[in-house]
Amino acid sequence: MQMLRPKTFSRAGNCMRRGKKMQTVLGLDRIDEFESALRGKRIGLITNYSGVDSVWRTNVDIFTERELQIVKLFTPEHGLYGTGAGRGVEDTVYPEHGIPVTSLFGDKVRPGDGDLTGIDVLVYDIQDVGLRYYTYIYTMTYCMEAAARLHIPFLLLDRPNPLGGRIVSGGTLELKFASFIGDYGLPLRYGxxxxxxxxxxxxxxxxxxxxRVIELKNYNRDCYFPDTxxxxxxxxxxxxxxxxxxxYAGGCLAGATTLSDGRGTAKPFQIYGAPYIHMGEFYRELKREIQDEGILLRQRAFIPSERKYAGEVCYGVEFAPLRKDLDFIPASLILLRTAARLYPEQFALIDNETGRKHLHYLTGSEQAAGYLEGRICLEELLEEWRVQAKEFEAVTEDIRIYR
Incomplete structure (x- = not known):
């Protein structure tokens, strides 16, 4: 099937111009160029609190000030206001403008045909993070499927992948583990x-x-968030x-174990531990095992205010990335394997609601669990994932907008 990219809106350039970094121009920032495509249309806007332009004006305000007619909003996980992870969100009404808001993370995750009645065009504008287990992309693709079924045009206002487009890592997902936190044969970090x-x-x-995509300007696949x-x-x-x-690119895996991933602290996904960890021992082992100059590591005790071990003292470590292009996935695996090796009586993999290991769904296969259990070595696992990442890069080379 041939896929046509919009020709009316210019392609992205480099994020450098004559040696000077240029601020990335968001899809939403280009409203003057694409407004005509929405004029006179009844718009269904898929967005959340991240739907702002470069000076933090909301997309809803921008559209309504230009008298573009938003008839309905659709929201992903966390809703309009930032509800906690995994918590269902109810339908509501957008304040000031009185626009009905349909939640796609509550009673349903897909829009029904009735939800799209009276809509002439769907517009998607949400900041993502480029990781397979981040659920916004499934809200996007479920809405795309509905748009295709009902022949509704779909306009996407592009935003940067903060983790850049150069690093592709983590294994590709096996279909038997497809879910709302992983699907479509994507690698964990898909670039x-x-x-x-x-x-x-x-x-x-x-x-x-x-x-159609309203493309970014002053952006390419070598741009990480600091470059924007x-x-x-x-x-x-x-x-x-x-x-x-x-x-978070790898650190989220700790949530599928009896380790705290730091949620409920000021440093989620940088702090890890549990009440059963012997902090000094754990720290020394990780310092020996993680040979990456791009990572700073220290001992850290903490008390989560919510979720796992809420109100309890946890002993563990804190990580700080020193490079914008750090791939944290190997370090996160070593973290989990070290906890499994040192504390076999307390460390365990947690089951999900289906009774299967949640880690399988986050990593997309059973291979990572094999490493944590000592059945395969880290290099064997990473080499398998590198091969899969290269295959994915080859498959996606011709659909890349940014070079």
């Missing part, structure tokens, strides 16, 4: 923007649809800054 991912999904599902010269736009409550997001 695409939302706009590029949409092209991949169209081909993966063989969709016939009217899909933008203010951090919090994508979800547990990712308050870029360092946390770097460590």
């Amino acid at each position: 695409l923007t939302p706009g590029e991912l949409g092209y991949y999904f169209i081909r993966y599902r063989n969709l016939d649809m009217d899909y 010269k933008a203010v951090w736009n919090i994508p979800s409550p547990a990712l308050p800054d870029y360092d946390t997001t770097v460590c």
Whole structure:
């Protein structure tokens, strides 16, 4: 199937110009260029609190000030206001403008045909993080499937992948572990923007649809968030800054074990531990095992205010990434294997609601569990994942917008 990219809106350039970093221009920032495509249309806007332009004006305000007619909003996990992870969100009404809001993370995760009645075009504008287990992309693709089924045009206002487009890592997902936290044969860290991912999904599902991307300017696949010269736009409550997001790439796996991943602290995904950890021993072993000059590590005791071990003293470690292009996945695996090796009576993998290991769904296979249990070595696992990442890069090369 041939996929046509919009020709009316110029392609992205380099994030450098004559040696000077240029601020990345968001899809939403280009409202003057694409407004005509929405004029006179009844708009369904898929967004959340991250839907702001480069000076933090909301997309809803921008659209309504220009008298573009938003008839309904759709929200992903965390809703409009940043509800905690995994908590269902109810339908509501957008304040001031009185626009009805349909939650796609509550009683349902897919829009029904009735939800899209009276909508002429769907617009998607949400900041993502480029990781397979981050659920916003499934809200996006479920809406794309509905748009294709009902022949509704789909306009995506692109945003940067804060983790860049150069690093692709983590194993590709096996279909038996497909869920709302992983699907479509994606690697854990897939290196695409939302706009590029949409092209991949169209081909993966063989969709016939009217899909257009308002592309970024001053951006390429070598741009990490610090290169965009933008203010951090919090994508979800547990990712308050870029360092946390770097460590979330792999650090989220701890949530599938009896280790705390630091949720409920000021440093989620940078702090890890449990009441049963012997802090000095754990720290020394990790210092010996993790040979990466891009990571700073220290002993850290902490008390989570919510979720796992809430109100209890946990003993563990704190990580700080020292490079913007750090791949934290290997370090996160070593973290979990070390805990499994040192504390076999207390460390365990947690089951999900289906009775299967949650880690399998986060990693996309049973291979990571094999490493944690000592059945395969780390290099064997990482080499298998590197091969899969290269295959994915080859498959997606022709749908990349940013070079």
